[in-house]
Amino acid sequence: xxxxxxKKPSDYFNTKLYTGTGxxxxxxxxxFQPDWTWIKRRDAVANGGMFDNVRGATKLLxxxxxxxxxxxxQSLKSFDSDGFTLGTxxxxxxxxxxxxxxxxxxxxxNTTASNTDGSxxxxxxxxxxxxxxxVSYTGTGxVATVGHGLGVTPKIVLIKNRDDGTTDWLYYTTxxxxxxxxxxxxxxxxxxxxxxxLPTSSVFSINGSSSTGFSGQNYIAxxxxxxxxxxxxxxxxxxxxxxxxxxxxxxxxxFVIIKVSSTTNDWSMYDNQRDPINQVDNYLQPNTSLAEVSxxxxxxxxLSNGFKLRTTHGTHNTSGASYIYMAFAEEPLVGxxxxxxx
Numbered sequence: 001x002x003x004x005x006x007k008k009p010s011d012y013f014n015t016k017l018y019t020g021t022g023x024x025x026x027x028x029x030x031x032f033q034p035d036w037t038w039i040k041r042r043d044a045v046a047n048g049g050m051f052d053n054v055r056g057a058t059k060l061l062x063x064x065x066x067x068x069x070x071x072x073x074q075s076l077k078s079f080d081s082d083g084f085t086l087g088t089x090x091x092x093x094x095x096x097x098x099x100x101x102x103x104x105x106x107x108x109x110n111t112t113a114s115n116t117d118g119s120x121x122x123x124x125x126x127x128x129x130x131x132x133x134x135v136s137y138t139g140t141g142x143v144a145t146v147g148h149g150l151g152v153t154p155k156i157v158l159i160k161n162r163d164d165g166t167t168d169w170l171y172y173t174t175x176x177x178x179x180x181x182x183x184x185x186x187x188x189x190x191x192x193x194x195x196x197x198l199p200t201s202s203v204f205s206i207n208g209s210s211s212t213g214f215s216g217q218n219y220i221a222x223x224x225x226x227x228x229x230x231x232x233x234x235x236x237x238x239x240x241x242x243x244x245x246x247x248x249x250x251x252x253x254x255f256v257i258i259k260v261s262s263t264t265n266d267w268s269m270y271d272n273q274r275d276p277i278n279q280v281d282n283y284l285q286p287n288t289s290l291a292e293v294s295x296x297x298x299x300x301x302x303l304s305n306g307f308k309l310r311t312t313h314g315t316h317n318t319s320g321a322s323y324i325y326m327a328f329a330e331e332p333l334v335g336x337x338x339x340x341x342x
Contacts, residue, residue: 006129007332013104014104017102020099033080033083035106036108042101044096054220060076128151138219141214148202150223155173156172157204162219185286187287230329232325246307247309253330255271256302258270260315274292280299280301283295
């Protein structure tokens with residue numbers, strides 16, 4: 001097995017916990033200047049907020065809503081060299097006084113560039129090492145292609161209309177069977193065929209619908225290509241047992257998102273900071289505004305080379321159901337700094 005090109009995954013993805021103050025608050029310790037920061041309050045009902053360097057600080061989208069982009073001056077005010085700065089938090093998304101909050105942070109390129117690989121020119125911040133890019137483009141009302149800047153084919157493309165407040169988050173993926181399937185990140189739907197052409201090493205496809213390319217409307221896309229030792233995007237079949245399915249990733253996970261793809265049910269998100277030891281019981285749901293849920297004693301084990309389900313819950317491990325997952329690494333299984341079990 002070849003050694004991973006990413007010896008320290010936390011240089012490209014990191015989870016940071018904090019407690020809101022209601023006053024301007026600098027969050028440090030991320031380890032890099034993030035390009036995409038996803039924030040979710042844990043202790044109360046609140047919609048999560050996504051911010052990125054391509055759209056710019058203060059511009060919020062929520063994964064649990066169809067709402068278009070909001071500009072909130074007192075939300076995430078800046079991306080900083082070791083984290084980000086929050087405003088007074090009066091909107092309740094990111095910095096409510098006393099709130100326990102989690103942020104997930106990804107590094108792209110800390111810059112943007114014009115990309116003309118597709119029939120539509122896009123603005124891209126891409127990290128070809130970690131396989132992550134942020135893509136902004138404007139629809140034309142027709143079938144088109146959009147450059148993503150990764151140089152390899154993404155397995156996942158997450159798209160949101162920034163202008164229209166009625167459109168779903170579209171989650172396009174080849175991780176189930178190699179064909180391009182579609183789910184909705186803001187609801188519980190099962191997968192369906194996308195009807196789009198497969199993404200390539202340079203572009204992904206859109207059409208003229210309000211969800212991906214309505215004429216004159218602005219869109220943001222988050223693209224993910226799999227990288228050994230850092231990210232794994234795949235599928236598994238549930239076994240309906242507390243001695244659940246083991247999913248091999250090739251690394252110790254830091255962050256895992258799970259969704260049943262064969263039936264309707266919620267998405268779930270686990271990480272190694274909210275649960276630093278096994279079992280990993282506390283999960284959040286990107287498609288709802290609900291507070292953190294604790295599935296005590298029936299969650300997931302993060303192992304040195306993957307994760308193992310410890311629940312029979314339908315969101316995670318129904319017998320015979322098909323599931324998809326996104327996993328990002330805490331430590332690689334191979335390389336100069338191989339990981340150990342928790």
